[in-house]
Amino acid sequence: MLYLIGLGLGDHTDITVKGLKIIKQAKRVYLESYTSIYCDDSIDELEKFYERPVIAADREFVEQNSDQILANADIDDIAFLVVGDPLGATTHTDLILRARDKGIEHRIIHNASIINACGCCGLQLYNFGEVISIPLWTDQWRPTSFLDKIEANINHGLHTLCLLDIKVKEQSIEAMMRGRQEYLPPTFMTVNVAARQLLESIEEKSKQQTTKLTADTICVALARIGSDKQKIIKGTLQQMINVDMGPPLHSLIIVGRPLHHIENEMLTLYTMKQQ
Structure with missing residues (x-):
């Protein structure tokens, strides 16, 4: 059996009782480390808590070694651990489909993810539209398709949760061209960078048409949600350029509709001071 187990958002103690029991009994335990991470917990700390060896599984490992992950999963229990919820990222449906093709059963052990935990700021979850990802720009690559999706949500009167890019074990273009196994330092997009992009x-789109999203649009910055050090700040998109949210991971909510009075009252707890 292949088990995809959500670890929650805060730290190793967020594992469910059911998930922990499976981990302790599994033949092998893998930790996915590219769609999200624990910022404070190392693999050593997880191994100590689980009392089991944990195999790090970066994107390259999962994409190129799925057969290794699924080896003997028809007779043994294999645990694949994901920070947040196992299917918070669609990446892991591929592993499920590969298991199916091999006749291997799977089971999902759910946990909290940023997609539902973002409600901690007081915005009502049923008022959210499509979740989007904002990628880190480079000098040669500056996609803006995320803006169209935000505006579509605004047109429907819906808030937008923006997941901010993380890059772990990424190769530089030069390293890839030279065939070198050299990796860039981990990079985590901040709210400031997302707001600037x-x-x-x-600015670029407004040269051709009016945009619903403006510098004065109300936003909510989130950092380290689910941990004891979580931080929430409400302000305009323009203000988000200067907000200090501290260490990763960060997310950003674009408010897309007139607020319910309870939402508005909750957000007063996090309103950014005027500068």
């Missing part, structure tokens, strides 16, 4: 995208 959004404002530049608005």
Whole structure:
């Protein structure tokens, strides 16, 4: 049996009782480390808590060694651990389909993810539209398709949860061209960078048409949600350029509709001071 087990958002103690029991009994335990991470817990700490060896599984490992992960899963229990919820990222449906093709059963052990935990700021979850990802720009690559999706949500009166890019064990273009196994330092997009990219995208698009998203649009910055060090700040998109949210992981919510009075009252707890 292949088990995809959600670990929650805060730290190793967020594992469910059911998930922990499976981990302790599994033949092998893998930790996916590219769609999200624990910022404070190392693999050594997880191994100590689980009392089991844990195999790190980066994107390259999962994409190129799925057969190794699924080896003997028809007779043994294999645990594949994911920070947050196992299917918070669609990446892992591929592993499920590969298991199916091999006649291997799977089971999902759910946990909290940023997609539902973002409700901690007081915005009502049923008022959210499509979740989007904002990728880190490079000098040669500056996609803006995320702006169209945000505006579609605004047109429908819906808030937008923006997941901010993380890059773990990424190769530089030079390293790939030379065939070298050299990796760039981990990079985590901050709210500041996301706000700056959004404002530049608005400026570019506004040369051709009016945008619903503006520098004055209300936003909510989130950091380390689920941990004891979580931080929430409400302000305009323009203000988000200067907000200090501290260490990763960060997310950003674009408010897309007039607020219910309870939402508005909750957000007063996190309103950014005028500068």
